[in-house]
Amino acid sequence: MTSQLKNQNKNRFDQVLTEVRARRDEFEKKRHVPKDMIVQLKKMGVYRAHTPQCLGGDGSSPMEFLKLIESISEADGSAGWVASFGSAAVYLAALPGETLAKLYANGPDVAFAGGLFPVQPAERVNGGWIVNGLWKFASGCKGADILGVGIGTGEGGKPLTAVLRPEDVEIIENWEVIGMRGTGSHDLRVKDVFVPDEWTFVRGGTPSIEEPISQYPSIAYAAQVLAVVNLGVARAALNEISLMAGRSGITGAPKMADRAYVRISVAKAEAKLRSARAFFYEATESAWESILKGEDVSADQTSMLRLAAAQAAREGASAVQSAYLLAGTSAIYDGHPLQRYLRDAMVVTQHAFLNESMYDGAGSVHLGVQPIKGFI
Structure with missing residues (x-):
């Protein structure tokens, strides 16, 4: 890809994210992401990322797709959550080949x-x-x-x-x-x-088309694409605190950036978020590298995918909570960005694929004990 084409794609990507930010109140009011916005997500490559390459798909790696969803989620958690289902092509690959040909007959963006x-x-x-x-x-x-x-x-x-x-x-x-x-x-x-x-x-059945992405653990991936939403939401929340830190409060107290407890809290939240994110992508790359080598993804690797997803969801929510607490009374008003970030982040942690049982399952695999049904 030429540098000019890369710049064009980046400009298009940035334009869509700008539109997502501008319309997130609309999404919340309507309680859905409208179809015209889905069209824009299609142009970003969300829905063709994992469509089989033989049917016009992009052949994106899990890391590429997850980072795409993370960026969309930073702009708006709901849009990121909806976009995450572009990963569905991974388990749709279990449909018969002739059915897949019909499904993508009009193009890969389904x-x-x-x-x-x-x-x-x-x-x-x-x-x-x-x-x-x-x-x-x-x-x-x-x-x-x-x-x-x-x-x-x-x-x-x-x-x-x-x-x-x-x-x-x-x-x-x-x-x-x-x-x-x-x-x-x-x-x-x-x-x-x-x-x-x-x-x-x-769901999770044997794919009819053998491409690398179809070998990736589909149920673990279903958890990952949701968990990564909180990495994006958390980044948006910490960015919001950075913007607020240089402003004076209504009480005449020192600016947030001049308060030691604020600096310490932000640093701790940043460290925890980056650590969870590093673990998340490290586990993803490990599984993907095994697939590219022609090896099966091991039970331990699958366990780490599930564990890293649960941890990312929780540390993301924790970072948002830290940001909310630091913001003081300004964050309690309707319309403040941290209100949305807090509400959205806590919903992610409630998903069945990301709840506390994931730690039990991962611990069981680590200790050689039979994990909960469906964990790996």
Whole structure:
């Protein structure tokens, strides 16, 4: 790539991030990222990053994609969260090859959203399934090109995901939450829709197209792409404190930058955040290097991916909390950036893939004890 083309891509990237920052209040008010913004994310390469290269994808590494989501999340956590589902191409690769060819027939930029839980029973019929049910937490569903819902049981006792068109799904707009309001993680309802077998897959199942990214641990990756959102949100929060530090307070007290406790707290938060981020990307690179060498990703490496994701989510939230506490009363008002950062960061830590059980699972692998089901 020429330096001129790199500059053009960077300028386009910066322009989209500027638009995300300018519209984040809109996302929060509407409680979803609008489709026209999804189009801009597509132009950034979010949804083609992991599309199979043989079908027009970019062949991006996990590190490249995660850093992309981290940058978007620094601009707005909800936009980063929605963009993170560009990683869905990794487990969509478990669809049959002919189905993937149809899916990407009009180009590699396909936005997926899924309400995979609770898994609902589906009626087995000739050639497929009759799907009915209600599913929760379908982040980004209002801007998705295709939607997935969890049904039945596939090979090895793992649930199947049925892929549907938006017109076959009713979106129940009930995303009434404190943080991550712009993700539009509404419920999905499906009534008597036939889904052919070839449009179902096991999440984490054997990919039909063998490319390096399809060998990456898909469930661990699903945790990583969410955890990295908090690295971006935390960076935004610490940047906000840096901006505030040179201003005088209303009480006439010294500027924040002139107070020792502020300097110490900022330094500690910075050190913890950078340490968690380094661990996060170190674990990612280790697994990716094994894949590029033609080796399997080990149980220990997968465990480290899950552990690093949980740690990144928590240290990110901790950094945001530190920033909020340092900001004093100014941060309690609606509209202050730290209000949003605090609310968004705490929502990330609540995700099932990032909760306290991840430490139990990682500790079990480290000590040679059977980990919790589904951890590796």
